[in-house]
Amino acid sequence: MAIAAADEALYQARRIGHSIVQLIEPDDPRLRQYQQFLKLLPQLRKGLREKAFILYTQPIIALNGQQTIKKAEVLLRYRDENIAIHLPERFLSTAGLFHVSREIDLYVVHHFCRFIQKNPDQKTMYSINISGNTVRYTPFFTFVEREFQFHRVDPEKVCFEMTENVADKDMFHATKLMSLLKKQLGCHLSLDDIGIGSSNLSNLPRFNVDYFKIDGSYIKKMLDDPYSELVVQFITTAAKQLKKEVVAEYVEQPEQLEKLISMGVDYAQGYLLGKPEILFDPAELEAVA
Numbered sequence: 001m002a003i004a005a006a007d008e009a010l011y012q013a014r015r016i017g018h019s020i021v022q023l024i025e026p027d028d029p030r031l032r033q034y035q036q037f038l039k040l041l042p043q044l045r046k047g048l049r050e051k052a053f054i055l056y057t058q059p060i061i062a063l064n065g066q067q068t069i070k071k072a073e074v075l076l077r078y079r080d081e082n083i084a085i086h087l088p089e090r091f092l093s094t095a096g097l098f099h100v101s102r103e104i105d106l107y108v109v110h111h112f113c114r115f116i117q118k119n120p121d122q123k124t125m126y127s128i129n130i131s132g133n134t135v136r137y138t139p140f141f142t143f144v145e146r147e148f149q150f151h152r153v154d155p156e157k158v159c160f161e162m163t164e165n166v167a168d169k170d171m172f173h174a175t176k177l178m179s180l181l182k183k184q185l186g187c188h189l190s191l192d193d194i195g196i197g198s199s200n201l202s203n204l205p206r207f208n209v210d211y212f213k214i215d216g217s218y219i220k221k222m223l224d225d226p227y228s229e230l231v232v233q234f235i236t237t238a239a240k241q242l243k244k245e246v247v248a249e250y251v252e253q254p255e256q257l258e259k260l261i262s263m264g265v266d267y268a269q270g271y272l273l274g275k276p277e278i279l280f281d282p283a284e285l286e287a288v289a
Contacts, residue, residue: 040094048107051283052079053088055111057126059274060247060267063260070124073161073269074112075276076104101131102140109144111282113151120152127159127190132166136173141180148185159188161213167191168203178208190247195231205242211267212239216250219270223255236263 047053053076060071078088095101108128116122134140148155160181167174181187190211195201195218204212214235221228232248239246248260251270260268 038098040090041098041100044091044094044100047078047091048103051111051281053077053091053104053107054079054085054281055108055115055279056276057124057279058269058276060127060269061273062267063257063265069157071127071159071267072124073127074108074129074279076108077276077278079281096131096133099133102133102137105129105131105134105140106143107282109147111280113147113153114282115280116153117151122157125157125159125188127161129192130160130162130166130177132162132170135162135166135170135177138173141177141185144181145185155186156188159190159210161190161192163193164191164204165193165196167207171203171206175206175208182208194235201235201238204238210245211247212244213247213249214265216248216270219248219250219256219260220252222259223253229259232260232265233263236265240264 056075056077057072058075060073061067062071076088076092078086078091080086092101092104095104105128112126112128130140147153148158162174162178167178178189182189188211189207189209190213191204191207191209192213193215194204194212195215212235214232218228218231222232223229236246245266246264247267247269248256248265249269251257251260251268251272253272256270257268257272
């Protein structure tokens with residue numbers, strides 16, 4: 001318990017920064033959460049090892065009626081011992097805390113490439129998320145390049161997404177990786193969660209991406225909150241000036257969709273337009289390989 005409390009106190013102090021001393025009491029809710037994540041870590045590693053994480057996709061729909069190629073985001077789900085499928089938020093939080101996010105990203109890329117090799121006639125551009133740990137992992141580009149070559153993946157049909165917050169906090173590594181993925185390999189790029197990053201939108205022109213993806217918290221509130229509507233409009237206008245296309249996520253109501261179309265948003269994603277569906281199960285692919 002004492003070691004766990006010390007570790008969590010160090011983590012909180014590093015997160016806050018500025019030479020802050022952080023005190024963690026035995027009944028601190030952050031310590032309880034830390035212990036819960038710590039207990040989950042073996043299950044996370046076992047899930048990766050035994051291929052219990054399944055790849056799903058959710059469609060990204062063009063709003064201008066001129067969608068030349070289908071688009072979809074690759075999502076992750078977890079299959080437990082009772083064959084029940086769960087959203088992986090707890091696992092992703094655990095992975096971020098204990099620096100296992102990179103292993104998840106490598107897992108997704110590898111099994112996505114295996115799927116493409118077995119389904120070479122795909123007409124969809126798939127978006128794959130990259131965590132902050134992966135952005136700082138210099139061998140990642142070489143790994144992607146090797147996987148694409150071995151499994152014969154067309155880079156033009158893959159879009160890598162990283163959040164605005166990740167890109168802004170580690171701009172050197174983010175822009176370097178973006179350049180390699182886009183210019184050297186030929187992939188598309190998307191900046192995700194626009195509007196909640198620490199840059200306050202000031203660094204958007206620095207990122208050589210194809211898509212700006214507006215954070216879903218603004219989409220959810222835009223019908224009732226004038227400020228959220230203003231943020232959505234501002235990001236859309238800025239994107240047009242920078243010759244980027246805009247994606248709105250968490251679209252769940254027809255009124256939201258109508259508003260987004262009137263604003264000039266290019267693409268929408270959400271339950272109104274399509275729920276996540278299974279793309280493939282890595283364990284099943286392994287069984288028939």
